[in-house]
Amino acid sequence: xxxxxxxxxxxxxxxxxxxxxxxxxxxxxxxxxxxxxxxxxxxxxxxxxxxxxxxxxxxxxxxxxxxxxxxxxxxxxxxxxxxxxxxxxxxxxxxxxxxxxxxxxxxxxxxxxxxxxxxxxxxxxxxxxxxxxxxxxxxxxxxxxxxxxxxxxxxxxxxxxxxxxxxxxxxxxxxxxxxxxxxxxxxxxxxxxxxxxxxxxxxxxxxxxxxxxxxxxxxxxxxxxxxxxxxxxxxxxxxxxxxxxxxxxxxxxxxxxxxxxxxxxxxxxxxxxxxxxxxxxxxxxxxxxxxxxxxxxxxxxxxxxxxxxxxxxxxxxxxxxxxxxxxxxxxxxxxxxxxxxxxxxxxxxxxxxxxxxxxxxxxxxxxxxx
Numbered sequence: 001x002x003x004x005x006x007x008x009x010x011x012x013x014x015x016x017x018x019x020x021x022x023x024x025x026x027x028x029x030x031x032x033x034x035x036x037x038x039x040x041x042x043x044x045x046x047x048x049x050x051x052x053x054x055x056x057x058x059x060x061x062x063x064x065x066x067x068x069x070x071x072x073x074x075x076x077x078x079x080x081x082x083x084x085x086x087x088x089x090x091x092x093x094x095x096x097x098x099x100x101x102x103x104x105x106x107x108x109x110x111x112x113x114x115x116x117x118x119x120x121x122x123x124x125x126x127x128x129x130x131x132x133x134x135x136x137x138x139x140x141x142x143x144x145x146x147x148x149x150x151x152x153x154x155x156x157x158x159x160x161x162x163x164x165x166x167x168x169x170x171x172x173x174x175x176x177x178x179x180x181x182x183x184x185x186x187x188x189x190x191x192x193x194x195x196x197x198x199x200x201x202x203x204x205x206x207x208x209x210x211x212x213x214x215x216x217x218x219x220x221x222x223x224x225x226x227x228x229x230x231x232x233x234x235x236x237x238x239x240x241x242x243x244x245x246x247x248x249x250x251x252x253x254x255x256x257x258x259x260x261x262x263x264x265x266x267x268x269x270x271x272x273x274x275x276x277x278x279x280x281x282x283x284x285x286x287x288x289x290x291x292x293x294x295x296x297x298x299x300x301x302x303x304x305x306x307x308x309x310x311x312x313x314x315x316x317x318x319x320x321x322x323x324x325x326x327x328x329x330x331x332x333x334x335x336x337x338x339x340x341x342x343x344x345x346x347x348x349x350x351x352x353x354x355x356x357x358x359x360x361x362x363x364x365x366x367x368x369x370x
Contacts, residue, residue, distance in 0.1 A: 030068060083229065
């Protein structure tokens with residue numbers, strides 16, 4: 001019997017990095033609503049009561065970026081510059097230019113918007129074909145936001161993190177070893193009350209009790225108070241939560257972030273496509289676990305390489321799986337965009353609690369492969 005432990009983390013929508021991701025993805029969506037051919041590469045930076053927007057836009061869309069920023073901060077629930085950030089009083093600095101003509105020259109004819117490597121992954125550990133640890137961490141983070149906004153736990157503030165350590169036995173999740181939750185709160189809360197509320201209204205509502213036993217360790221704000229949060233407690237930046245966004249470290253990552261980028265950027269679109277293919281390889285019974293890698297050259301349509309690893313779980317040779325992929329899917333940037341419908345304003349739905357494992361996104365659709 002082989003036993004090991006694996007840990008993944010997630011963050012709430014109020015985490016400063018996720019605040020930045022959400023603003024960047026909303027700007028992208030607003031561009032696509034007005035101009036489906038928009039080219040967008042937008043970064044957001046958050047610090048003490050200040051938001052800075054920078055990047056490249058080539059679009060016919062007319063945008064009120066400052067209004068977008070303030071509305072998103074308000075939606076998340078930040079309204080106090082003394083403990084995080086205030087949507088009403090924060091400074092908004094905007095520095096936007098147009099996409100480089102050198103990049104556009106290759107993209108306009110259907111080539112990739114950059115060189116790079118991307119990965120996709122799926123496994124049969126959960127119903128949504130995600131690794132168990134990251135799936136549980138995301139669900140806990142989403143529940144923290146739900147009970148905060150629904151006033152079930154009224155003293156919570158927007159910033160928070162979750163972390164789940166899973167014990168595996170012979171490659172199968174058997175129990176949860178540790179649950180860690182750190183969430184911003186108002187100054188007056190008693191920490192023992194907070195642990196009780198989060199255990200009852202978050203952990204016990206999300207985690208199947210068969211995975212929790214007398215040895216499971218539960219930590220809630222283990223360092224004590226967490227009053228100062230958001231961009232006042234830590235700066236935020238678009239693209240810093242790439243492991244949270246994908247597979248929680250359970251699978252490899254090509255290094256490129258997603259948020260704020262339109263689909264001509266293969267960092268995003270190819271990663272979505274590979275998730276779709278990997279998920280369907282597992283869902284169609286061709287393997288229990290599948291990781292894919294693809295590589296592109298800037299301005300070139302076809303990928304320069306495709307790699308498959310099913311970790312010895314496949315029912316057919318991996319070489320046959322590569323043939324199926326090549327015969328079934330158009331992996332040019334244009335082909336991916338058309339297949340997944342990536343010129344639609346869907347991106348702000350992806351920002352929080354993972355870009356994968358959500359059934360309402362096009363790359364999560366299960367199809368017949370063979």
